Amino acid sequence: MRDGSTNGPAAEEAVGRRIAQARKLRGLTQQQLADRVPCSKSLIAQVERGHKPATQALITAVARTLRIELGELTGQPYRDPGTREDRIHECVPQLRRALLSWDLPDEDVPPPPTEQLRADVRRASALGRQARYIQLGEMLPGLLEELTRAVHASEGARRDELFGLLSEAYTGVTAIAYTLGYFDLRGLAMDRVAWAAQASQDPLRVARTQWQRSTLFLATATYDKGLILLDRIRREVGEDLGRLTAAELSVYGAAHLRSAIFAARAADRQTAFDHIEHAREAARVxxxxxxHYGLEFGPSNVIMHEVAAAVEMYDGGEAIRRAQHTALSPAVAPVRLGHHYIDLARGWLYHGNRQKALETLLAARRAAPQQTRNHPMVRETVRMLVNLERRRPRSLSGFASWLGLP
Structure with a gap:
């Protein structure tokens, strides 16, 4: 567990160097690691020397192969104590305490009215969509305590609704934990999300929870199990698009988009883009x-996932082509837009256009600064740009400094 980490920027190492150290500690050669991942020895060598950025697929596969935690390779959580940016981590102990108190409500304090709790959950969800994690983290501990008191003091349909609200609030914790790299907290929060969703008696909320669960298979490079889970979700929701409600279409389409990323991580190009096309049809309908249920599904999300799938397969040209021939809705949530720009910056880097890569990272920072500063792929991209640029533009040096990179 890395929750107590106080590593400052000067202690931070590149992912490639961390992979090399972990590999050597286990007595493996580059070829032996490559055989077990599997990938080419050339890729391992280039990543370890810092000549090629590590993808999320490679990082998770190496972590699985070496039987270590993902954070040991990414260096998360990224701490810089004493700075304003480090404030985002201050909510983590309180969130942990709130999750551990799920069945121990303060029965001496009456819960707020349901109307107020609805409004507070809506506000928390809006903060999550805006990637405003500092504000969300400050809000959630108290809200979780209030919702816990409310569900234990209610019954019937009102109790079902409150459990749905509690599940949604727990989802905010998973977003913070994922962004910051507190993987044990994320697992604990996922358990609470599933428990509250099941108690809500809402089948679609349960399906959405299973979709969320699939991210744990992504993080452990367990692609076969993740694809099985997502296929089960689609079968349970139903695959006759003409008969599905709007919310069901969102769950169905989101499951296809997540399957596309699984397939791309497994280097199965045809399957990845087949899933994209199924999702595109659902978005058209x-x-x-x-x-619905925080899934952000629709035509824009399909575009963003097809770019992400190409990037996962190191195909920068395909990522750029798909991004340039489509348009996103101006209403796309900042959290999704920021992630899209992070992916697209990697696409530009793989395509060989370093200036566009930096410009796109700056766009990610404008859209979702807290998300961008804590994303390991941003750091990998910036490190590669710094290594490649003999004369670093001031904007690149400033961005690296903002990330806290040495």
């Missing part, structure tokens, strides 16, 4: 970008 849906007709617009929507946000």
């Amino acid at each position: 849906l007709g617009q970008d929507a946000n």
